[in-house]
Amino acid sequence: MKSILPVLTVISAILLFWVVCVPPMNMHLVADQAQRDDLVVTPDTPAARQEFSGAGLALRNAHLIPLTYTFVRPRLPSPHQVAGEMYRTIIGQKITSKRSLVYHGWVTLAPTLLGFLIGTSLGILLAVGIVYSRVMDKSVMPWAIVSQTIPILALAPMIIVVLGSMGIQGLFPKSIIAAYLSFFPVVVGMVKGLRSPDAMQLDLLRTYNASKSQGFWALRLPASAPYLFASLKIGISASLVGTIVAELPTGAKAGFGARMLVGDQYGQPLVSWAALFAAALTAAALVGLFSVIERITLKRMGMAAT
Amino acid sequence: MIILYAIAIWAAGWWLNVKLAKGAQSDHPIVKILIPAIFGITVILVWELLVRGFDVNPVILPAPSSIGARLLVEGPRLWADFHQTIIKGAMTGYVIGGIAAFGVAVLADRSDFLTRGILPVGGFMAALPIVGTAPIFVKWLGSDWESKAAVVAVMVFFPILVNTVAGLKDTSAMQRDLMRTYGAGYWPTLFKLRLPAAMPFIFNGLKIATTLALIGAIVAEFFGSPTVGMGFRISTSFGQLALDMVWAEIVVAALAGSAFYGAMTLIEKRMTFWHPSQR
Structure with missing residues (x-):
């Protein structure tokens, strides 16, 4: 019983690491999409963006970071997206359905x-x-x-x-x-x-x-x-x-x-x-x-x- | 007729083994190797005879002799596959995963709180189907060996982590008190007492990880690879119905797996010669 708190700590550390990784992993894709949606992106060409690492790009475009967590086709989905998808496919579907x-x-x-x-x-x-x-x-x-x-x-x-x-x-x-x-x-x-x-x-x-x-x-x-x-x-x-x-x-x-x-x-x-x-x-x-x-x-x- | 031969050979092999196992010399080291060797040879001979006797389609089960022929003829190609998958993919990942796990274990060990959290979580993660992440890694890191090394690193990480953390805890209060009476600080205690005491555990983790490393490297190649590699060869040879080539790769994988494990056991023997299980 006394190990519940340490276990929860380790699990939340892993989750935190995951959450921190999401913006750099998805930033290039999100930036491309944002440009198509006429948002301000620096630098403003995909070729120039390839010069930057995911983390560097995320720092330059801090206003896009929230978008990385809700991106539709992410390289690394955020935890709540996975949880949502699991909820939809486990509870939201009839168990005989091919999507369940x-x-x-x-x-x-x-x-x-x-x-x-x-x-x-x-x-x-x-x-x-x-x-x-x-x-x-x-x-x-x-x-x-x-x-x-x-x-x-x-x-x-x-x-x-x-x-x-x-x-x-x-x-x-x-x-x-x-x-x-x-x-x-x-x-x-x-x-x-x-x-x-x-x-x-x-x-x-x-x-x-x-x-x-x-x-x-x-x-x-x-x-x-x-x-x-x-x-x-x-x-x-x-x-x-x-x-x-x-x-x-x-x-x-x-x-x-x-x-x-x-x-x-x-x-x-x-x-x-x-x-x-x-x-x-x-x-x-x-x-x-x-x-x-x-x-x-x-x-x-x-x-x-x- | 051939089937009768097969039965005769099986009976002869078994009879020979019964004689050897019940004989006076049965604990002699040579006899200990001889008995399983005879069993293995009997199985191969019976396999060969049955495949010929029943005219089994080579697409379903090739004869040992044709697998052996493949091993000889395709030597260079098998070596290239071995190099790509085992040396580049599995070994790199094994070393990275091992070092990472070891580092995390030593860091976490400084806090009793973290240790109590890492042991159950790591043990749980080690039981999960981590191979399933292979398609994801291939997508992230491309189809060359880097993605295989990443899959292998993640797969070997948890068993080594759990064993190292458990090993570092495996010193008695008296031993630690002795170090304290010597005035030894954290680092001398770590290097002179706790790491040596943890060695049997660490090697246990390293040995479990050898098989995992090979599995990870081969399975990850099914999801994308350059035109070389054991997993690639297994899946393409299957497409060409060249089952003897598939089996040749299996033999190579089996030899590599046993050699890898054997090497770890040897190193363990040299480094933990003082442990009761090695004496």
Whole structure:
């Protein structure tokens, strides 16, 4: 609770930095527009204005600075413009409308969740295999670790296209990427978690003459819960990033990624920025959701970290 | 027939690994490398045989041998792409982002108030889809490597920032008291105690950032690039249905990613040799 004030301070510092950046970034465009609207601009030719930096031009034309905050097609929109656009597209539209960000959000969220579910389940299964089979541990685990250093996300759009050419379309191709991205963090985290009981705890179970499966359900699985939640939080945000990147350059018609690209290509920067922030909010909500589940579960299991 | 070979090879590889893993020598360093290597070779052989056996269309999945051929034939072009994307784009951005994050962390560290604000906000920002800003940066800075470096710098900034700030806090009251009894001021304490203590954390952030840097540089090229670069080559080779070239770039990206990560791990080992996790 006591960190609310510092957090708000940091956020307002970032916002302030953003607001300060708006006039220099947009000044050239605004000055051109102002000249067309017969306002006084110094210097008065576009060529002469190119000689100045954005900040220099803003200082010379202080009377134009308010205009930079309300410019229609800004290079850098101001915070209130983005907020307004988000309000219009999230609350102001029917959620079935193609202009509603809620609709696009669902298009992105559905494959993310499906893929996350697949990736997490497979990841847990592989982790159990690795913990109980020495051969799998020795042969698969090094590759699971190496695969984390490979920029596989860069291939997401290509995987979509290949699957599309094989006739697989819709939800599934994006889910595969989301599944892949959440898979390895879960494997690595769960292997760590399932191995976290120390020798004394394992010995205790042996003195109870517990079977292997009893040891798994009563000791290893519960002990891995904190590790599982840490991996789930990494996995869900990786899945969301994967789905968005998969939508970006593949000509997808709906979804956050598609909105970002449409705004970029048709000169509607506000659309891109609104999609970007909506995606950020979605990621935050998903990670936050898992944090809450984590806190409740660990508390009920008596493992809460104070 | 070929499929039977594939099954036989898979069984043989697995049998060999079972023997090695259960054998007396299984903790020997060479065997530790040998087992995953055998697994990898088995997968590649089975892949090759299955692609040939089922006559898989190379547009869907090329055989490893044709990818290998591409790697050999297209060496100069792959090198040019590597230079453009990794050296110019990813490395520049990585260094800029790293230095900026480090600077901000050291400055913020002077105030406990700021630290408490930066940790949650930075952790939150690190989980966001920052790659999505790539089209915006390409628009601002043009399609050459500068825009890629900017995307990479923003992507690596937050993980390194959060880890550095957390690391600088990781000294015990007793250690700080000891420095005070020596009469050490802020700077000596920073350089002799707190920075060394923060090293394991900083390297953790740097290692997370290596993969992010490559992803950022490659993905940003999908939105505009000169006619060279790994992202450019991946997307154009796709247009030409030259999937073996795409896979060759993937191999290069994978090697670059592992090498980058490996290099960071090596530097970490040299610099934090005193830390329990390295001994």
